[in-house]
Amino acid sequence: MLVTDTEFVQGFIRLTDDAFRKGWHERNGGNLSYRIKDEEIEAVKDQLAQPKEWLPIGVSVPNLANEYFLVTGTGRYMRNVILKPEENIGIAKIDAKGENYAVVWGLTVGHHPTSEFPTHLMNHSIKKELTNGVNRVIYHAHPTNIIALTFVLPLNDKEFTHELWEMATEDPVIFPEGIGVVPWMVPGGSEIAKATSKLMQKYNIVVWAHHGMFCSGKDFDEAFGLMDTAEKAAEICVKVRSMGGKKQTISDQNFRDLARDFKINLNEDFLD
Incomplete structure (x- = not known):
């Protein structure tokens, strides 16, 4: 073959x-x-x-x-x-x-x-250790709406994650640990590789401000699915903001109810 x-x-x-x-x-x-x-x-x-x-x-x-x-x-x-x-x-x-x-x-x-091969390999190294070899894919893309949000949302893990969780009920189920955010850095070098791998110890999705997003998954479907889900949440967020902002939303108690019924370990640090 x-x-x-x-x-x-x-x-x-x-x-x-x-x-x-x-x-x-x-x-x-x-x-x-x-x-x-x-x-x-x-x-x-x-x-x-x-x-x-x-x-x-x-x-x-x-x-x-x-x-x-x-x-x-x-x-x-x-x-x-x-x-x-x-x-x-x-x-x-x-x-x-x-x-x-x-x-x-x-x-x-x-x-x-x-x-970006050094960044990929550092993240493969982290994920191999953390998942006992299960995670095998590292994927970097430039999804439009995620990049757009890095110009208007606070560049910290909690606020960025919470905003995307609110955009669709499935989002906290798909990435319950949250999303990491790297402030703008020159791509392609060891410094951004180190910053990304540090966040990959906690998350499977890391946003590079004004640049794009990194995802880690066990296979191609999982890595693509993470990128697709986060980007769709960002697209909804952009549309909501263009329509004048939220008039109602999913509450933190709603998130806790979701976590209970779906038996997921939602990151409580990102809830009030």
Whole structure:
């Protein structure tokens, strides 16, 4: 079976295409990575090159040593992934120390993973540890309404989360732990990677002010679903504000009733 025909690559491609059609990936904006399962690598190992050039990650992720990641390429467009996968996505192997990577398949144009690869790997490292290896997807996009709200909502976890929880009854069920918010920082470097991974220790959704959003999930459906749900809540919020603001809303007691009946651990720190 060709690498591009495998279920995990097809799932990866589907997410990139669905997300582009949502309008979350202008030009080369956004990126996606997936920590590949051992059995998935075994199925395609004969098609992977031997590492030739090891490049520094820029951060140390020892618990990801010898792991393989499917990742979008630097400067590549999400809209082109479905058309020419081998040019736009690739498989990278992490070395035995968790300090360097080598491309072993794909990325035939550009040759390098996304510039956000250090941020992805730091968050994979955190989520692998916290979920006992269950979470495998890190996804970054530029959803319009989330970005718009970072210009009008307070840039703190509690107020940003509470505002989105109020927008639809399902929202606190989908992200009961809340949402983290990183103030504006230069993307692509170790500082924003560290700030994001710190918040990923508590949340599966992190907003980058005036930039976009990061989500972590166990699979492609969960990561895409988190992005989609948060962005829809933001769209409702934008519309409510454009109509003059809230006249009624879901109360904190309503949230507690919801948590009781749906048996979810709602973050009480975000309620009054």
